[in-house]
Amino acid sequence: MEYYLGVAKAEGINEDEVGAVLSIVMAVSGGRVRAQLGEAVARSRKGDDE
Numbered sequence: 001m002e003y004y005l006g007v008a009k010a011e012g013i014n015e016d017e018v019g020a021v022l023s024i025v026m027a028v029s030g031g032r033v034r035a036q037l038g039e040a041v042a043r044s045r046k047g048d049d050e
Contacts, residue, residue, distance in 0.1 A: 008018055 005018065
C-alpha cells in the first residue's frame with residue numbers, strides 16, 4: 001500500500017483524491033459481499049423448501 005501511495009504522490013494525486021477512491025472501492029467491495037450473502041441466504045431458503 002505504501003508503494004502505491006508513494007506513486008500517487010509522485011503523480012500529483014493528493015490525499016483527498018486517494019480518500020475518495022478508497023471510499024468507492026470499499027463501497028463496491030461491501031456491495032459485492034452483501035450480494036454474495038443475499039445469494040447464499042436465497043439458496044439456503046430454497047433448500048428449506050425441498
